[in-house]
Amino acid sequence: MSYLAAENRYDQIPYRRTGRSGLKLPAVSLGLWHNFGDDKPLETQRAILRRAFDLGVTHFDLANNYGPPYGSAETNFGRIFREDFRPYRDELVLSTKAGYDMWPGPYGEWGSRKYLLASLDQSLARMGVDYVDIFYSHRFDPETPLEETMGALDHAVRSGKALYAGISSYSPERTAEAAAILREMGTPLLIHQPSYSMLNRWIEGGLLDTLEQEGVGCIAFSPLAQGMLTDKYLHGIPEGSRASQDKSLSPDLLTEQTLKHVRTLNEMAEERGQTLAQMAIAWTLRDQRVTSALIGASSVAQLEDSLGALKNLDFSAEELAAIDRDAVEAGINLWAASSAH
Secondary structure (H helix, E strand, O other), X not given: OOOOOOOOHHHOOOEXXXXXXXXXXXXXXXXXXXXXXOOOOHHHHHHHHHHHHHOOOOEEEOOOOOOOOOOHHHHHHHHHHHHHHXXXXXXXXXXXXXXXXXXOOOOOOOOOHHHHHHHHHHHHHHHOOOOEEEEEXXXXXXXXXXXXXXXXXXXXXXXXXXXEEEEEOOOHHHHHHHXXXXXXXXXXXXXXXXXXXXXXXXXXXXXXXXXXXXXXXXXXXXXXXXXXXXXXXXXXXXXXOOOOOXXXXXXXXXXXXXXXXXXXXXXXXXXXXXXXXXXXXXXXXXXXXXXXXXXXXXXXXXXXXXXHHHHOOOXXXXXXXXXXXXXXXXXXXXXXXXXXX
16 A cells, blocks of 8 residues: 555654754654664564654664665665655655775775765665765774865765765764865765763763854764663563674673663653653753754654653753763763774
């Protein structure tokens, strides 16, 4: 049956301006990092994407190597796009990235012009679209001149293959440099995508100030700390969870000390009438400099629960102070190496 989007889709959630640009993003965006590879049924993926758009989520975020296998999230999205979303292309913000390992040999990762532009062409072919709205440098490359990496993003925009340029997991210093280089080229830096959650607060140490100064938006990924900020691990490691499969969440990180903090945060969420996941997402959005929280979803129910965060985004000063006592670093920033330069 052909898909018709819900007529009231734009009455569901708030949209926020991305830095000083003209682009608004939904306060919650959907990332296809997990759950959209060939290991998941296509019909489940389709149901999540349709429901997300029906609820006002206009931004779908991908990367070249999302899967498994690499490339399959873009291919699967491309098929669903062709069958369901093509009539709505101008209502969607699609993003993809290049920077991590994608294909063998010296031109299959990092930040060279050769890799970034070849990867973008491959991504467009897999998704079956003429352009993406945002193309990101997925990580800082310490061995490639930043002028070359930013020059590739500038070229992507000038060639019409991307509308905006973005970076991910860059330090405050490199972010300011990247913004200056792009500004000189006439292609402003639109957005930065860092990891950020109550258990991973590195962006508070200068990056948010830099983004505000530069007029750059911020989309926070992994606001649920790879699943730690849900009720999933309150009583141990359940079978089939990311931690049980050691997928982007090592069981070693689930120490009793960290879980004690998580349980206390869970109690605070209950007092607010929210699930822990909802409070965690709302907390990342408490600062207006954060444009959007980027979530994943393995089911429609999980998607709906996460979007429920938007029903209560207000925190009292007392609540924030109480959360601060337990929102402590948990050693889960897997992307720290990129922002260390």
